[in-house]
Amino acid sequence: MRDFSYLRASSADEARQAALQAGSALLAGGTTLLDLAKCGVMEPETVVDITHLSGLGGIEVDANGARIGALAKMGEVADNVGIRAAFPAVSESLSLAASAQLRNMATIGGNLLQRTRCSYFREPAVFPACHKRNPGSGCSAMGGITRNHAVLGTSDTCIASYPGDLAVALVAFDAVVELGGRTVSVDDFFLLPGNTPERETVLERGEMITAITVPSSAAATNSTYLKVRDRQSYEFAAASAAVGLEFEADGRTVRDIRVALGGVATKPWRVRGVEQALIGKMLSLETVETASRLAMEGAVSHGANRYKIELAPRVVARAILKVGGLA
Amino acid sequence: MTRTIHLSLDINGGRYDLDVEPRVTLLDALREHLALTGTKKGCDQGQCGACTCHVDGKRVLSCLTLAAQVEGRQVTTIEGIAAENGELHPVQAAFVEHDAFQCGYCTPGQIMSAVACIREGHAGSDEEIREYMSGNLCRCGAYNNIVAAVREAAEMA
Ligand SMILES: Cc1cc2nc3c(=O)[nH]c(=O)nc-3n(C[C@H](O)[C@H](O)[C@H](O)COP(=O)(O)OP(=O)(O)OC[C@H]3O[C@@H](n4cnc5c(N)ncnc54)[C@H](O)[C@@H]3O)c2cc1C
Numbered sequence: 183m184r185d186f187s188y189l190r191a192s193s194a195d196e197a198r199q200a201a202l203q204a205g206s207a208l209l210a211g212g213t214t215l216l217d218l219a220k221c222g223v224m225e226p227e228t229v230v231d232i233t234h235l236s237g238l239g240g241i242e243v244d245a246n247g248a249r250i251g252a253l254a255k256m257g258e259v260a261d262n263v264g265i266r267a268a269f270p271a272v273s274e275s276l277s278l279a280a281s282a283q284l285r286n287m288a289t290i291g292g293n294l295l296q297r298t299r300c301s302y303f304r305e306p307a308v309f310p311a312c313h314k315r316n317p318g319s320g321c322s323a324m325g326g327i328t329r330n331h332a333v334l335g336t337s338d339t340c341i342a343s344y345p346g347d348l349a350v351a352l353v354a355f356d357a358v359v360e361l362g363g364r365t366v367s368v369d370d371f372f373l374l375p376g377n378t379p380e381r382e383t384v385l386e387r388g389e390m391i392t393a394i395t396v397p398s399s400a401a402a403t404n405s406t407y408l409k410v411r412d413r414q415s416y417e418f419a420a421a422s423a424a425v426g427l428e429f430e431a432d433g434r435t436v437r438d439i440r441v442a443l444g445g446v447a448t449k450p451w452r453v454r455g456v457e458q459a460l461i462g463k464m465l466s467l468e469t470v471e472t473a474s475r476l477a478m479e480g481a482v483s484h485g486a487n488r489y490k491i492e493l494a495p496r497v498v499a500r501a502i503l504k505v506g507g508l509a
Numbered sequence: 510m511t512r513t514i515h516l517s518l519d520i521n522g523g524r525y526d527l528d529v530e531p532r533v534t535l536l537d538a539l540r541e542h543l544a545l546t547g548t549k550k551g552c553d554q555g556q557c558g559a560c561t562c563h564v565d566g567k568r569v570l571s572c573l574t575l576a577a578q579v580e581g582r583q584v585t586t587i588e589g590i591a592a593e594n595g596e597l598h599p600v601q602a603a604f605v606e607h608d609a610f611q612c613g614y615c616t617p618g619q620i621m622s623a624v625a626c627i628r629e630g631h632a633g634s635d636e637e638i639r640e641y642m643s644g645n646l647c648r649c650g651a652y653n654n655i656v657a658a659v660r661e662a663a664e665m666a
């Protein structure tokens with residue numbers, strides 16, 4: 183890890199000022215920043231420690247929704263009683279992520295900003311070609327081992343998947359990122375790789391995430407996060423789904439449904455096609471399985487990740503059946 | 510252009526002063542600068558849990574924590590959990606009792622993680638112990654005995 187200078191910010195304004203300088207990086211939980219600095223992928227000149235700032239870590243839940251401070255820890259949010267009651271999918275997406283130690287360190291703001299990345303990206307010395315690290319240099323993944331790469335939202339320059347869990351639940355329930363001066367929906371916060379895979383979000387230099395808000399809804403209250411992976415715990419998703427469901431008064435007809443996918447796309451992936459196909463329908467095994475296949479509209483495989491196209495709709499269907507009381 | 514910074518850290522209730530480069534992790538500070546080598550370095554990348562310590566009572570990975578970050582916080586390492594008179598912490602005793610190790614390299618991390626796991630209330634069943642201890646890998650595969658040790662320590666707590 184290349185050495186850097188260290189600045190402990192004593193106010194959010196001081197942190198933002200320091201973050202305006204090229205070469206500076208905010209340190210929240212440090213679990214992405216220090217990891218990638220050790221890999222030689224990130225080489226900050228100044229690390230701006232924001233872990234000692236107060237007032238950015240609160241978690242408030244009321245009838246309108248939740249407001250989660252950027253410095254709240256993953257573990258605190260997962261275990262928060264209000265979040266668990268009003269947004270089970272959000273709580274589950276966090277408690278199924280990483281490990282207990284990492285969840286005590288990592289923050290909600292940093293979690294959104296964990297890189298959309300692949301294992302080639304992590305090894306600059308061995309695999310110099312990576313458009314995301316070094317635009318124009320190529321992509322080592324194309325024609326390589328692609329088992330964990332995305333099948334949705336890819337471009338000719340980059341096929342890395344967004345590996346985070348929380349953002350998948352957030353995008354399903356219309357959460358919003360607060361950036362101090364402006365707010366952006368989580369869906370719009372993340373960018374597709376297109377020709378600029380190095381740019382993953384709309385965050386500008388010197389901007390800081392201050393909080394995330396999630397509006398209440400009946401669908402969010404009746405929600406789940408289903409994560410399927412190569413080992414039972416402490417692993418990224420092979421495919422995951424955040425699903426929330428509200429029935430009409432008859433208890434069988436779908437009034438509102440939210441579906442988002444993780445582990446298969448280049449950004450947290452809301453699948454409105456599946457939602458539209460089910461609204462107004464009676465929930466049954468058949469309607470759910472048919473609708474879930476729409477989740478893969480536009481999917482492209484790159485060899486070994488082909489299984490995701492088969493797996494993801496099954497994960498979606500299982501999650502819908504669970505919140506619908508049919509499984 | 511190596512610049513060092515001066516840090517004053519609170520570790521196991523004692524005060525330690527040191528001058529280190531800003532990039533030095535808590536793990537390297539403990540092992541290389543303070544001769545507290547009980548905390549182990551496995552992967553150095555946040556993946557194995559061997560370096561688990563407590564900061565303000567919470568279990569964290571010292572390999573992904575800067576030493577500079579923990580100034581003003583209370584750090585506890587494996588050297589700091591037995592009683593003053595040398596009597597083992599109940600989790601340490603349970604690991605001995607259940608033979609919860611082979612080579613022992615992962616053990617300090619497992620024990621620090623288990624102490625916190627029990628305190629968090631996440632050691633209610635074998636299934637829950639396995640889930641909440643999943644951040645601690647054991648290359649020797651002593652998992653069954655580790656779970657048994659954690660369960661017994663949790664029942665006594
Ligand atoms: C072994 C391992 C397993 C993991 N498994 C999972 C998993 O299963 N699921 C999952 O979702 N994640 C997983 N992760 C990723 C982990 O969740 C992220 O590393 C973590 O959430 C990042 O948060 P942080 O606070 O540590 O971020 P940091 O490392 O502190 O910051 C990350 C980036 O965001 C910037 N930043 C941080 N806070 C702000 C802010 N408020 N405003 C603007 N910029 C900011 C930093 O400058 C940096 O560039 C895993 C990580 C590891 C190491």
Ligand code: SF4
Pocket residue numbers: 298299300301302303311312313314315320321322323324339340341342379
């Ligand atoms: S998939 Fe993206 S991150 Fe991975 S090597 Fe190619 S350009 Fe880099």
Ligand code: FES
Pocket residue numbers: 549550551552553554555556557558559560561570571572573
């Ligand atoms: S050495 Fe820290 S997690 Fe492996």
Ligand code: FES
Pocket residue numbers: 609610611612613614615616646647648649650651
């Ligand atoms: S006892 Fe050898 S690694 Fe766990």
